[in-house]
Amino acid sequence: MDRENSEFVIPTTFIESLESQAFTDFLRSVNEKKSPLLSITLPIAGIDPLAALELNPDYDEKFYWAHPENSISISAAGMVRELKATGRNRFDKITDQTVRIKNEIQAYTAIQHSMAGPLFLGGYSFADHNVGQVWKKFGAARFVLPEWMLVEIGNFHLLTLALEKNGRAADDIYQEIISRITDFLNLAGKLQHTDHNQDIQSNILCTLQAPEDHKKWVSKVEKAKKLIREEKFEKIVLARSVSFESKRELIPTVLAHKLREKYPACYNFMIQRDPQTSFIGASPERLASFNNGTFLTEGLAGSISRGKSAMEDASLAHTLLNSSKDREEHNFVVQAIDDNLKPFSDSVEHPKKPQIKKLQNVQHLFTPIRASIKEGVEIHELVEQLHPTPAVGGYPRDESVPYIQEIEQIDRGWYSAPVGWFNLKGSGEFAVAIRSALLHHNRAQLFAGCGIVADSDPEKEWNETLLKFVPLMDALNQLNIAYE
Numbered sequence: 001m002d003r004e005n006s007e008f009v010i011p012t013t014f015i016e017s018l019e020s021q022a023f024t025d026f027l028r029s030v031n032e033k034k035s036p037l038l039s040i041t042l043p044i045a046g047i048d049p050l051a052a053l054e055l056n057p058d059y060d061e062k063f064y065w066a067h068p069e070n071s072i073s074i075s076a077a078g079m080v081r082e083l084k085a086t087g088r089n090r091f092d093k094i095t096d097q098t099v100r101i102k103n104e105i106q107a108y109t110a111i112q113h114s115m116a117g118p119l120f121l122g123g124y125s126f127a128d129h130n131v132g133q134v135w136k137k138f139g140a141a142r143f144v145l146p147e148w149m150l151v152e153i154g155n156f157h158l159l160t161l162a163l164e165k166n167g168r169a170a171d172d173i174y175q176e177i178i179s180r181i182t183d184f185l186n187l188a189g190k191l192q193h194t195d196h197n198q199d200i201q202s203n204i205l206c207t208l209q210a211p212e213d214h215k216k217w218v219s220k221v222e223k224a225k226k227l228i229r230e231e232k233f234e235k236i237v238l239a240r241s242v243s244f245e246s247k248r249e250l251i252p253t254v255l256a257h258k259l260r261e262k263y264p265a266c267y268n269f270m271i272q273r274d275p276q277t278s279f280i281g282a283s284p285e286r287l288a289s290f291n292n293g294t295f296l297t298e299g300l301a302g303s304i305s306r307g308k309s310a311m312e313d314a315s316l317a318h319t320l321l322n323s324s325k326d327r328e329e330h331n332f333v334v335q336a337i338d339d340n341l342k343p344f345s346d347s348v349e350h351p352k353k354p355q356i357k358k359l360q361n362v363q364h365l366f367t368p369i370r371a372s373i374k375e376g377v378e379i380h381e382l383v384e385q386l387h388p389t390p391a392v393g394g395y396p397r398d399e400s401v402p403y404i405q406e407i408e409q410i411d412r413g414w415y416s417a418p419v420g421w422f423n424l425k426g427s428g429e430f431a432v433a434i435r436s437a438l439l440h441h442n443r444a445q446l447f448a449g450c451g452i453v454a455d456s457d458p459e460k461e462w463n464e465t466l467l468k469f470v471p472l473m474d475a476l477n478q479l480n481i482a483y484e
């Protein structure tokens with residue numbers, strides 16, 4: 001995303017923006033236009049978007065998105081409008097609803113910036129329908145236009161408010177805007193009175209994993225390998241889940257804070273549906289970044305542990321780069337992305353050989369991919385083309401993916417699906433929701449999967465899932481250790 005203007009914004013700019021002729025003219029036009037919604041974007045003095053969420057506890061819907069290394073974070077709360085769809089055409093339905101809602105919003109942005117203006121936050125489920133009892137709350141495609149949203153890009157902070165006109169006079173609307181902005185300005189003051197010894201202990205009790213889970217896993221991998229030998233498909237990604245219980249309700253923002261500290265190179269996300277139900281994760285995998293016709297995605301598949309010394313770490317990376325099994329697993333992903341993007345692109349570019357992406361817990365084979373997209377192609381169309389890539393689905397897609405549910409026997413819900421945001425100018429960013437957990441009351445259900453190819457070893461794949469549980473397990477455990 002662009003990082004324009006960052007140095008030039010001073011905290012008083014928002015007051016100047018409110019007193020500006022442009023804003024006065026905008027307010028005057030409010031009653032002339034039929035659109036029922038207003039969106040106002042102003043630069044605002046800096047506050048950590050995640051802290052702003054914690055300081056605003058009284059919302060059902062909350063959203064957090066942060067990629068610390070890319071210097072972007074977004075928090076949002078409340079719901080003014082919701083875009084929802086289910087079924088095979090869910091991606092097109094979201095595009096259609098976006099076109100419609102565009103005509104309902106009259107937007108004012110005090111500053112020209114690619115992140116100014118309303119954003120829609122949410123994502124898709126892995127499958128076309130979402131059936132599980134808790135997952136159902138998230139739907140098969142769901143994006144929210146929030147009441148307020150804070151975007152932090154470098155040192156630059158934007159506040160976007162969405163409000164209903166409800167046939168009110170400009171004066172009335174102006175009063176509401178001022179009072180809502182004042183609430184935000186007061187947040188920094190509230191921080192000074194925050195209790196530093198907050199009791200956020202979670203007391204994780206146990207995993208609900210049974211010993212026979214390992215046996216079941218081995219037989220699932222063997223089943224997949226048999227299907228590969230029978231040439232039904234060449235690769236399939238199998239996932240498993242473990243659940244943890246805590247003595248108390250889990251606090252998603254506390255987990256999000258732990259994750260972003262440890263995984264600054266990841267997309268840290270939190271989608272809270274109601275105070276008892278959230279989906280959270282720290283994903284290393286970009287599915288889509290789309291801005292001005294440039295589309296960025298990546299192949300990320302093939303995994304190995306981190307070394308305890310520099311030498312061991314480098315040696316493991318070397319082993320991974322030279323493993324024909326992992327290179328095969330990885331190439332399926334790059335090949336599929338290439339094939340699926342080509343019809344929509346003027347060019348698709350990527351290095352011929354994979355590189356290594358190192359995370360705290362694991363290292364992966366990684367190929368960055370850049371495409372120049374043809375005029376008129378929508379971001380959801382591209383997400384639909386890519387999802388699921390063989391990094392979380394299988395290869396060939398149509399032959400392998402139908403077997404996933406049958407073999408796995410778990411409800412993936414939004415795990416390994418696209419989560420992120422998009423705006424009304426055609427830009428957006430989506431991660432693949434891996435290294436993630438569904439939080440419901442005092443229970444966390446963690447997910448992890450790995451690609452199975454002809455010569456996969458079930459034991460090694462089991463250990464790989466253990467590595468992939470680490471981010472969420474650590475975040476849950478740290479709560480325990482830090483406050484016990």
Ligand SMILES: C=C(O[C@@H]1C=C(C(=O)O)C=C[C@H]1O)C(=O)O
Pocket residue numbers: 237239285300301302303364391392416434435447448449450451468
């Ligand atoms: C499926 C997951 O990860 C994916 C599978 C990988 C693999 O099989 O090596 C590596 C990265 C991810 O694309 C997961 O973390 O749950």
